[in-house]
Amino acid sequence: MKKSICVVGLGYIGLPTSVMFANHGHQVHGVDVNEMVVNNINDKKLHIEEDGLQERLDSAIDSGLLTVATDPVTADVFIIAVPSPIRADKSANLEYIRNATKSIVPFVEKGNLVILESTVPPRTVEDVMIPELVKTGLEIGSDLFVSHSPERVIPGKVFTELISNDRIIGGVTEESARMTSDLYRTFVVGEMHETDATTAELVKVMENTYRDVNIALANELAKISTHIGVDVWEAIRLANFHPRVNIHQPGPGVGGHCIAVDPWFLVELDPANAQIINLARQTNDGMPSYTAQMTADLLQAKDIKNAKVAVFGLAFKGNIDDMRESPAVDVVSQLNARQLEVKAFDPHIKLNNIKEQTQNREEALQDASAIVILTNHDEFTSMDPEEIGETMSTKVIIDTKNCIDRVKWKAAGFDVYILGNSKQ
Template sequence: MKKSICVVGLGYIGLPTSVMFANHGHQVHGVDVNEKAVEGIRNKKLHIEESGLQERLNDAIDSGMMTVSTTPEKADVYILAVPSPIKMDKTADMKYIESASESIVPYLEKGNLVILESTVPPRTVQDVVIPKLKAAGLEIGTELYVSHSPERVIPGRVFEELISNDRIIGGVNEQSAQMTSDLYRSFVKGQMHETDDTTAELVKVMENTYRDVNIALANELAKISGEIGVDVWEAIRLANFHPRVNIHQPGPGVGGHCIAVDPWFLVELKPDLAKIIHLARQTNDGMPAFTAKTTKDILQQTAAKNTKVAVLGLAFKGNIDDMRESPSVDVVNEMKEYDLSVTAYDPHIHENNIKEQVQSIDDAMTDASVIVILTNHDEFKKLDPRKVADKVSSRVIFDTKKCIDRLKWEEAGFDVHILGDAKNQ
């Protein structure tokens, strides 16, 4: 049965989710406090970058199956897809979850379903969302159904994974979970795994914490490899041929709204028990400083004419425009602590978000003493080192993602440094 759905939050998850439901016959009303974003969506102009989103949005708006505004409307189902960031003290900031929950209370009616999609600390549904929803005067579980179904997608492949990935459905009771599963089956081909809401919250945080700890291991191995004369990338490749080993890749840090954030939820919840989790967070949060120091050391080894560093990549991962929790920003700030002159460029981010950012790769590289790749965008993999050589003042490049062809750059006269590669440590 087709439903009317109100989605609160039209960001990297809420907007793709909205258009998917609209494209599959549900009447969707999207809500966001960002008036500029709402006006753009209404006119089929995107404020985020995601493959396939433009075409799907066009269909949703043109068909009349999706409307948008800054305020909720009455619906059968309410989906909350708002941010759940961490504060400066590394504790969860619940203000967006609280505000979104409060915003739908005046519209709630008997029989409605409320789904929290945001990744949140365990017990958020019980301790934050439900207390707000009770203001509607409806009995939870019999008159108002509530569940948590965390998103499990990655930017750049959102639609593929919305359809194919299994979903965790955590209901406050069996009926809530069943209603949520029935709704998502309108487009999800993966399996539905029903459980309770708190378990579902923990599952999502566990998934991202596992990845964070794994990346921390890779980063430690990269540092060790540089000290003992081993290429960590080759070592990891060979280790992963073991049927029960899957070591992730090192890098300049961990970014995004999930992996860099969610483990802190567990540290906050049980600081005396989450010791490995906390250490992994500290390890990964320390990589920008390590990257900046390595850049400084590389400059000192060269006969550089100046201290200009061309930073390539500000998004937290390749081929997207998402800068949330991006370690690149921290790397830039750490470089400035060494009095390095930094110019940063990202082909996917078309507005300057930091003062060091420019909108031309030529501006970034001209007269640079060292190029530092922080994001593995395809555009950087395809750079012609011979053309780059004509722009820079010193032919030195530091690749923290191992995304360039080392031999090709060396043939063009570049001194190539790769994170975790002992040849250049």
């Protein structure tokens, strides 16, 4: 049975979710407080980069099944997909969730279903959303159904994973969970795993915390490998042939809206027992400083004065335009703190978000003493080192993602340095 759905938040999750439901016959009304975002979507212009999104958006709007505005409307289902960031003190900022919930209260009616998709600290549904939803005068669980179904997708593969990934469905009641599962079966071929809302909240945070701790281990191993003269990438590759070992990859830090954020939710909830989680976060948050110092030390060892560094990559992962919590921004700041001139280039980010950014690769390379690769975009992996070195003052490249052909770059006269490998 087709539903009317109101989706609050039209970012990296809310917009793809909206077009998926609209493309499958539901009447969807998308809401965002940013008027520019709303206007762009109405004009079928994207404010985010995602494979397959443009075609699906065009189809949804042309069919009349997707409308967007700055205010909610009445609907059968409300989906909240707004940010849940952390503050400077690493505490969770749940005001977006609270305000989004408040915004739908005047439109909620008996029998409606309210779904939170945002990744949040455990008990957010119980402690933040429900206190707002009871203001409808409806009985939670019998008149109004509430659930948490966290997104579990990766930028760049959102539509593939929206369809194929299993979903965790956490209802405040069994009926709430069942209604939510029935809705997502519209397009999800993965399994539905039903539980309660707080467990679902914890599951999503646990998943990202596991990955963060694993990356912290890889980063510690990279530092140790550098100290003892081993290539950590080769060591990890060989270790992962063990059937019960899966060590992640090191890098200049951890970014994105999930892995760099969610573990702090658990540290805030129970700091006494979240000690490994806390240490992993500190380890990964320390990698931008480590990367900048490694760069400064290499340039100093080569006695390069007034060095200029060409930073390649500002997105938090390869082949996307997402800079949320990107460690590359911190690396740039740390390089500046070490009195190094920086020009940053990212082919996927079309607006200059930091003062050091340029839209011109050649400008970044002109008279550069070194390139530091912070994001493994395909455009960087396939660069021609002969061409790249033409306008540089010194042929030095520091690859923190192990994404270039070392032999090829060395043959072109570059001194090549890889994070986690002290051997040039």
